[in-house]
Amino acid sequence: MANNFYNKIAQNxxxxxxxxxxxxxxxxxxxxxxIELDVANRSSSSQVISVLIDDFTARGSNIASTAAAIGxxxxxxxxxxxxxxxxxxxxxxxxxxxxxxxxxxxPVAGSGAVADPVFFAIVVxxxxxxxxxxxxxxxxxxxxxxxxxxxxxxxxxxxxFTYIVRDxxxxxxxxxxxxAGQKLVLEATDSLIIHSSxxxxxxxxxxxxxxxx
Numbered sequence: 001m002a003n004n005f006y007n008k009i010a011q012n013x014x015x016x017x018x019x020x021x022x023x024x025x026x027x028x029x030x031x032x033x034x035i036e037l038d039v040a041n042r043s044s045s046s047q048v049i050s051v052l053i054d055d056f057t058a059r060g061s062n063i064a065s066t067a068a069a070i071g072x073x074x075x076x077x078x079x080x081x082x083x084x085x086x087x088x089x090x091x092x093x094x095x096x097x098x099x100x101x102x103x104x105x106x107p108v109a110g111s112g113a114v115a116d117p118v119f120f121a122i123v124v125x126x127x128x129x130x131x132x133x134x135x136x137x138x139x140x141x142x143x144x145x146x147x148x149x150x151x152x153x154x155x156x157x158x159x160x161f162t163y164i165v166r167d168x169x170x171x172x173x174x175x176x177x178x179x180a181g182q183k184l185v186l187e188a189t190d191s192l193i194i195h196s197s198x199x200x201x202x203x204x205x206x207x208x209x210x211x212x213x
Contacts, residue, residue, distance in 0.1 A: 004210040013039075013194050013202040017050070018133055019117045020195040024186075024206055032186045033209040037179040039194070041170040043201035049194060051164040051178050056189035058160030062091070065150035070099065073146045074128045075156070082121040082129055082158055085138045089118050092155035100148040101131070118159065119144070161193070170202070179206075 008024040026032045041047045063080045070076075082088065090099065090106055099106045106117060120138035122130040131146055132138035164184070170176045186192065196202040 006208050006210055008192075008206045008208060010194065010204045012200045013049070013196045013204055015196050015199040015201070017195045018119065020052075020193045021204070023192045023194050023204055024208065025191040026186045026188055027210070029188055030211045031188060031213065032190075033212055034179050034184040034186060034192065034206055035209060036177065036207045037164075037184075037192075037204065038175055038177055038206075039170060039202060039204045040175040041172065041202055043198060044172060045198070045201075046172055047170050047201050048167045048197040049170060049176065049202055050166045050168070050196075052161045052193045053164060053184075053186065054191040054193055055160040055162060055187075056191070057187065060086075060158035063156045064152045065154035065156070067149075067151040069149050070147055073130050073143045074124055075099075075130070075146070075150060076128045077156075079126055080121075080123075080129055080156070082123055084121060084123045085135050086121045087118050087159040087161055088121050088129075088131075088156050089159055090154065091157050092153065098148040099146065099150055099154060102145050103147070105148075118161075121158070 010021045010023045014021045037051065039049050060081065063077050066076050066078060068076050090108060092108065119131040120135050122132050122138050122141055122143055124130060130143035132143055165178055168176055192206060194204050
């Protein structure tokens, strides 16, 4: 077993569950043990945090957009296989992407620690879908305003997110040991994700043992 110990630190954790902070992603062909995960509230009010795992092996297959202008907020594919309410994310695109959410370009996955939005699918039919900001909006059919153009370089994936804690409170001046004493195993290319109830209020630090077998 390798003994590669690291700290992974995130300051000013995102307050947007659609654009969470990706605290740590396991490198390809490696496994990691998360030894401890601490989240501190450094604001002047109580905060709520959620921590999730993105299970890479449970993701759906790559779904390519087809070459066409986006009309009526709709992404068009040859087929997609999504269900309404699925979490989806743009994982590849022509740089810069020409898909706009409310007039702002949707960032490509991996372009920044707090830059990769997670949407929810609203299925129109077998070859098209729309984007919603929350699961509730997806179920209600409330779509985001999406414009621009998409092509075969725009790849969508359904994501398999699992909560470690959801809406866990942290009092003023307090901290939460999300993982302590027990161990959490992350497999190759899995990710650890966090978001809080207010911006610029929460810091997180994970102590990990990387490249284990």
